[in-house]
Every structure is written in structure tokens, then in C-alpha cells.
Amino acid sequence: MSQRTKPELLIYDFGGCEGCPLSIIRVIVQLSQIVNVSSRYLGSVDLNRSYDYAVLTGSICLDSVRHVETLRKIRENAKIVIAYGSCASVGGITLYARGGQEPMPEHRKFTSITKLIDVDYSIPGCPPAPQTLISLLSNIKQGRGYFLDLFKASSYTSKLSGFDLIDEIVLTGLCVGCGACVLSCPTNALQMIEGHPDLIPEKCIRCGSCTVRCPRFSQLLMQRAKLLEKSRILIRGVSGEKHG
Amino acid sequence: MVSFQSFIIDPEYPMGMYIHVYEAEAKDSRIKERGKAGGAVTAILLYLLEEKIVDTIIVARKKHGLRGETYVVKTPEEILEAVGSIWSVVPYTLGLKEKLLSPEVKKSVFVGLPCQAQFLRQMKMFPLLESDFSSKIYLIISLFCMGTFAIESFLSYVHTSYRVSPDDITSVEIVKDKLLIKHVKGELTISVDEVLPYLQHGCLTCPDYTGVFADISAGRSPESESTLLISRNKMADKIIRDAASKGYIGIREASVKVIDNAIEKSREKILRSYKYVSTLI
Structure with a gap:
């Protein structure tokens, strides 16, 4: 090239x-x-x-x-x-x-x-x-x-963080216990207890890795994005019109 | 440069992207002696170990009741010993990282469920951490999955309704529209509809039946005792064909009827997922 x-x-x-x-x-x-x-x-x-x-x-x-x-x-x-x-x-x-x-x-x-x-x-x-x-x-x-x-x-x-993962996936009963989040956490803030992840709050650096690795959380993100795409609201800043 | 492979879950492509769908049986006498139907996945694993294409295989093994554990296999003998106890009722990856990071493991095969195939594929394609360990995973094999059970409530139901003790259960399989539970005192057949309420809630939102993120997807053929094998890239297809040419498995192109059946089940799971996800947003 x-x-x-x-x-x-x-x-x-x-x-x-x-x-x-x-x-x-x-x-x-x-x-x-x-x-x-x-x-x-x-x-x-x-x-x-x-x-x-x-x-x-x-x-x-x-x-x-x-x-x-x-x-x-x-x-x-x-x-x-x-x-x-x-x-x-x-x-x-x-x-x-x-x-x-x-x-x-x-x-x-x-x-x-x-x-x-x-x-x-x-x-x-x-x-x-x-x-x-x-x-x-x-x-x-x-x-x-x-x-x-x-x-x-x-x-x-x-x-996105371990807190969101616990709130939206574990506490809602959507977690299947696949272990993706625990394996993805860089600080070992997540640990498996009785087949489901538990968070050590002090260790979570809010990197979001666990959430995009979780098959269920990924699904929620994509479903929400479909809705938000139509009515994207920016909190502040430029309008963000797409180029190209 | 990264070779591009597209992974999609879409009602228009319910089984994802693939190259071939085969019906396969184990030809290896050591597997046939153990009397397992199909057995093609075991035979492929045997081929990969004996030809020294990989040095390790990671599967989930039944521990007790419906509990599983990550099991690392390094020799053909261990694979043969594990025939019949490879467990796919619960996703289980605890200890996977430690086992893969062992210096003895250089090239491994992971056999698991679609949800596990998804995050391992993501880990391979998009390593979000410097410490990601997926580079040692050479091949991902996913077993077909309609959902896994909320173990405690499912076992309690089986115990209460059918007097089968959890510790006595030796295997749980879906055969057509029935759940076949083998236990030390015999067999129990329950309709899938009857136990549907005991699937994990998260599994009801999962759209992936065959494991579209895997290299090879495998499941029981609805027509016969053979195994349905889906090759999703050139490497996976070559492994299946080489295993066949070396006499480990026998393969033939799957019939339209068999493929249609898998497509129907895949679409069914996608639609079920849409239904449940729409209630969560």
C-alpha cells in the first residue's frame, strides 16, 4: 500500500x-x-x-x-x-x-x-x-x-464499572456464572462466590473491562444503544455531527 | 496483520458465519469401546493431542452433583478417562487463568459453552488488558446450548418430584425435546418444557445456540447418534478434515434437514432472547 x-x-x-x-x-x-x-x-x-x-x-x-x-x-x-x-x-x-x-x-x-x-x-x-x-x-x-x-x-x-456489573447483572439474576468478569478484572476486585461474582469495592478502578466482557452486559449495552441512537442527548459540548 | 473473521448473531444468520456443517462419528476404537454415541469431539481432541498440535485441553469436568470444575488434560489417556464425564451443564471457568498461565501450557484447546466462547474470542481479538492470557488458546470448541440450569432450584425440583438425589446424577443431556437424566439407579426422562422455569434467567436472554464465536461448534445431531460439527474458519475446517483423513472421525456433509433443524433451534433461541431482553431495557 x-x-x-x-x-x-x-x-x-x-x-x-x-x-x-x-x-x-x-x-x-x-x-x-x-x-x-x-x-x-x-x-x-x-x-x-x-x-x-x-x-x-x-x-x-x-x-x-x-x-x-x-x-x-x-x-x-x-x-x-x-x-x-x-x-x-x-x-x-x-x-x-x-x-x-x-x-x-x-x-x-x-x-x-x-x-x-x-x-x-x-x-x-x-x-x-x-x-x-x-x-x-x-x-x-x-x-x-x-x-x-x-x-x-x-x-x-x-x-462502566464493577459496581454497574453487580447492580445490573448479578443483582438482577442475569448472571450465568461464566466467569468472564472475574477473568477480566485487572485488580482482582471481582471474585467468584457460590458461582457468582462479588465485588470488593475498594479494589475497583472503574475500568469497565468486566462489563464489556460479560456476555449479558454487552447485550444490554447494545440494546440500549439502539434506543439511544435515535435520540442521542449530549450532556454538554459540541453537537457531535458525524462526518463522512 | 490480523486476519478478519466476522462474528454475528442475527436472525438472518442464526448459526452465525460458518464454512461447513458435518455429521461426524468417532472412528477411533478406544472411544467406541467406551460406548459413547457420537464422540466426534473427543476424537478430535485425541487427534490434536496425539499429533502434538496442542499440548493441553481444557474442559469442564463433573465434580459432584451438577457442580463442575475446570479440568486440564495433557495426555490421550486422560481424555479417554474423561469420556462421559465432560460436563457442559454449567459454564465453568474458575481457575482457567491460573491453569493457562502455567509455563507448561503453550498451546491449548478450550471446550465450553457459547457464553465462554464469546468472552474468550473477545479476549483473543480485543485484549483489553496487558495481562490477558488468551494467546495460549489455539482452538475454541463450543457445545450447543439451549441454556443452563439454576442448579439449586433444578436439583431441588428433581429431588422433590422424582426422588432422585443430586449426588446420584451422573449425566444430564437433551435428547430431542426431552431431558435425559442418568443416575446411579437408572434413567429419568423429563420434557424440556417442564424444566424450562429452572433455566438460569441470564440464559433466557442469551441469543447464541451453537456458539458463533467458536472455531468449531458441536452438538448432537437430531437425526442420528452422530455429532454435528460446524467449522467456522479455515483452520477449524482443516482440523476436522485432517482428523477424518487420519482415521479419528468419519465425516459427511450434513443433510439439509439436519441443518434446518439447527437453524430452527438457533432462531428459536434468538427470538426467546429478544423477548426477555426487551423486558430488561
């Missing part, structure tokens, strides 16, 4: 632990074979041009006008926006930061980017293994598939 015909992909981090962009760096060679990558690490970020894909990482501090404006600009210039990693997609551990906590942060509020702009695909994970991005681009190119629908559906929510 020639350099010119490859899609343009922007990787942009809005702040956090840098785990997501660093994880992507590990597959930068593989990624460069299918897209032209613009990244801060490559010194090639230009926010005044258009992109086919924008892969956004980190959560947004609502006190930072600069970050909010940058996010709006990227949305306007990108055909497909991917919220990559738990902070960008579902808030992750930054949801616990609510201001006035010792010793920091002073910022009042962090939120996932899915709350501010219309996102096309949302990938939880802390951080997602970089192979995920390659798989996602491949699936988007083909334009179909259950998992593509799932990650589209998860862009309609801005909060």
Missing part, C-alpha cells in the same frame, strides 16, 4: 498516566503498515488538519478550557473518533477525583471524553493491549461484526 492511500490516524493524549499512548507505541511499526500515524511521540501532531481516525486517550479536566477546546477541534476534524482506554471511554480511576482531596488534585472534575463529544467507538481497558487497536481498525475497515457493534454501543455510555 502506498504512503498516500493509507488512512491518516492521530493519537492524542488528554492527560493521565500515559499508559495508553505508551502501550500503542509498542505496535507503532505494525500500525504504520496500515495507517499514517501522527503522534506526539513521533513529533507529527497537527491539529489544524483533518484525520480519518482520531485515537484519544486520557480523561478531560473540565476546568481546562484549552483541553475542552482541543477536544472539540479534533472531533470536527476527524471522521472517526475512538475513545481509547478506560479514562477516555468510561472515566476510569479519574472518576474518583472530585476536587478538594488531599494532597491533589485541586481540579473539580474529570470526565470521560464520551461525555463531551460524540464518539464513534469506545474501548475500555487499563490500558488496552495494543493489539486491540489493530483489531479495531481491521474490523472498522470490514465494517461489520458483533464486537464492532459492542464498542460502538459502549460509546453511548460514559460510566
